[in-house]
Amino acid sequence: MITLAIQKKGRLAEKSLELLEHCGIRLKNGSRDKLKAASVNFPLDLLFLRDDDIPRCVEDGIADIGIVGDNVVLETRASVERVLPLGFGKCRLSVAVPKQIPYADIRSLEGKRIATSYSNILRDYLDKAGVQADIHPISGSVEIAPGINMADAIFDIVSTGSTLISNGLKEVETILESEAAIYRHRDLSPEKLAVMNKLCFRIQSVNTAKDYKYILLNVPNEKLDEICRILPGMKSPTIMPLGDAGWSSVHSVIKEDTFWEIIEQLKAAGAQGLLVTDIEKMIL
Ligand code: PRT
Numbered sequence: 087m088i089t090l091a092i093q094k095k096g097r098l099a100e101k102s103l104e105l106l107e108h109c110g111i112r113l114k115n116g117s118r119d120k121l122k123a124a125s126v127n128f129p130l131d132l133l134f135l136r137d138d139d140i141p142r143c144v145e146d147g148i149a150d151i152g153i154v155g156d157n158v159v160l161e162t163r164a165s166v167e168r169v170l171p172l173g174f175g176k177c178r179l180s181v182a183v184p185k186q187i188p189y190a191d192i193r194s195l196e197g198k199r200i201a202t203s204y205s206n207i208l209r210d211y212l213d214k215a216g217v218q219a220d221i222h223p224i225s226g227s228v229e230i231a232p233g234i235n236m237a238d239a240i241f242d243i244v245s246t247g248s249t250l251i252s253n254g255l256k257e258v259e260t261i262l263e264s265e266a267a268i269y270r271h272r273d274l275s276p277e278k279l280a281v282m283n284k285l286c287f288r289i290q291s292v293n294t295a296k297d298y299k300y301i302l303l304n305v306p307n308e309k310l311d312e313i314c315r316i317l318p319g320m321k322s323p324t325i326m327p328l329g330d331a332g333w334s335s336v337h338s339v340i341k342e343d344t345f346w347e348i349i350e351q352l353k354a355a356g357a358q359g360l361l362v363t364d365i366e367k368m369i370l
């Protein structure tokens with residue numbers, strides 16, 4: 087049995103629960119309002135916490151593993167081990183300054199006041215760069231600090247960048263790329279490690295499947311060789327005869343990022359009736 091800490095409310099909360107659901111893990115009926123929930127079909131207990139508390143809980147062993155952003159783990163300086171990046175909650179931690187202020191490089195921050203909720207990460211970075219600045223820790227609405235003359239610059243989470251733009255700021259320095267990941271307690275028993283690995287195997291199957299599409303197409307037999315050369319499937323494609331003499335049905339798996347390019351080539355080579363579907367799980 088292992089205990090997994092996830093965010094109770096916020097940007098990572100729904101995605102974390104959704105991921106568990108896709109891994110086939112069912113929870114005892116809707117116990118979201120409480121602090122804890124148990125699974126009915128997997129040796130897992132869930133703890134719902136504020137994300138800032140997750141790294142420390144995992145470090146102390148109150149939870150065995152946790153789903154939390156890299157940014158929060160680094161800021162809390164908890165001694166935990168990163169096990170598996172999850173591909174959601176992606177963002178970066180950047181320095182931004184008012185857009186009319188000239189900025190050359192990190193030394194432009196010398197002697198400046200920088201507002202942030204990530205003082206530790208910023209201090210480590212500035213120390214390494216040999217830059218002395220005045221860090222103002224604030225817990226929220228960091229982006230308004232330059233506008234009210236509380237700071238000359240900010241250091242904050244950026245995702246699309248629209249919050250910066252609407253506050254008249256420009257992003258000048260990216261210090262950290264972050265995403266949600268599974269972190270674990272440093273000293274887990276072999277039994278707990280086995281359960282964690284089982285969970286990570288399921289997560290990887292779900293996440294790998296998201297990168298691929300399953301594709302079916304009808305191909306005149308004389309074009310089969312050409313079509314099979316275009317398809318970069320995991321193995322060679324499955325080919326089955328159609329009721330119509332002279333035609334075959336071809337099944338394959340293609341990567342999402344090359345998808346449109348390949349579809350165009352297949353059409354040009356004479357494929358017809360293309361069907362594309364999502365893949366739910368994929369084990370490589
Ligand atoms: O209550 P609790 O403490 O648990 O939650 P929280 O309010 O501290 O965190 P929450 O739910 O806002 O974010 C949780 C985690 O999501 C963060 O620690 C990051 O790892 C990750 N994440 C991903 C983000 C964003 N994207 C993001 N865009 N966290 C915050 N933001 C903020 C950002 O600060 C900015 O002000 O969203 C705003 C909009 O960003 P733009 O650039 O898209 O405009």
Ligand code: ZN
Nearest residue numbers: 136137138139
């Ligand atoms: Zn938080």
